[in-house]
Structure formats: C-alpha cells, structure tokens
Amino acid sequence: MNHNGLIDGALLTLKRYGKSTDYHDEWTNSINAPRFLHWLEHTLIPLLSARAVVVMNNAPYHSS
Secondary structure, eight states, X not given: XXXXXXXXXXXXXXXXXSOOSOHHHHHXXXXXXXXXXXXXXXXXXXXXXXXOOOOOOOOGGGOO
16 A cells, blocks of 8 residues: 555556546446456455455446
8 A cells, every 4th residue: 555545556547438528427438347347356356455445436337
C-alpha cells in the first residue's frame, strides 16, 4: 500500500469511449463484469493481505 492508501500495482485504467457528458455512460461502455472479475481475480486479490477488506459500490459489473 502506498502513502495514499492505494494498493501499488492494482490500478485499472480504461479508455474513455463516446462523447457523453455523463461519466457513468462512458464508464459503463468501458468496464463490464468479465473485465472487472478478471482484474479482481488476477490483479487485486493477489496483492491483498490476508485480513484485507474490499468495499465496492453497487455498480452493475460488481454484482453480475
């Protein structure tokens, strides 16, 4: 974990798609459940300590 409380090596960046002024539309077009689950399983989880807690919102791709 770095000084900002973020996990080094766990950053997921996505390309912006579309020209919508609503960032939710653009985010939804670039992230989906398979992409999120792959990142979770192969990137985030291996970097977590045994007692880590992950807090997520109710984005559709978090609960597919």
